[in-house]
Amino acid sequence: MLDKAELGKRIKKVRESKHLTLKNIEAAAGISATHISEIERGKTSPTLGALMKISKALGKDPAHFIEEVELNDVSLVTLEDRIVEKLGSAGTMENLTTSIPGGKLQARFIRLSPGKTLDEHPHTHYGNEAALVLSGKILFTVDGEKYETSQGDAVYYNGLEEHSYENISKKDDATMLWVSTERGVS
Structure with a gap:
């Protein structure tokens, strides 16, 4: 499992890529912007419930944030790449x-x-x-x-x-x- 700093970086990266503010996520997830900011800065770890709410607000599966290897949301297997x-x-x-x-x-x-x-x-x-x-x-x-x-x-x-x-x-x-x-x- 990822450490809290890397988890926070991933959350922030997705939030910013979607041009969402901390207040946007607060409204959608029901978690204070201050707490989300602390999570993004690696100061605290989200509870499982908080991670589920943040993930939903960002339109991502929670696995996106906790997988050891950061996976893409799209998988392309070309004919040449198939084993x-x-x-x-x-x-x-x-x-x-x-x-x-x-x-x-x-x-x-x-x-x-x-x-x-x-x-x-x-x-x-x-x-x-x-x-x-x-x-x-x-x-x-x-x-x-x-x-x-x-x-x-x-x-x-x-x-x-x-x-x-x-x-x-x-x-x-x-x-x-x-x-x-x-x-x-x-």
């Missing part, structure tokens, strides 16, 4: 997102080899998943139910339901755009 990760014999995966403050989405481009299952055993995790099939035929199994999909079909489900996906073609790759909210493998 192709091998998924054993099942295929490949490319991350389409990087971290942003308070970010809760992951997006990936997944290519499944013919006849391969990405996860041999159904699994669960916190969060939700959605997939758009870009090419081929993919069999999604969610909570024991099977959903055969092809190009243009989309599926959305709760990650707490056991799930897996398989390319049911024996000769062609299948591709999908996969998006997930916060994950925590369970």
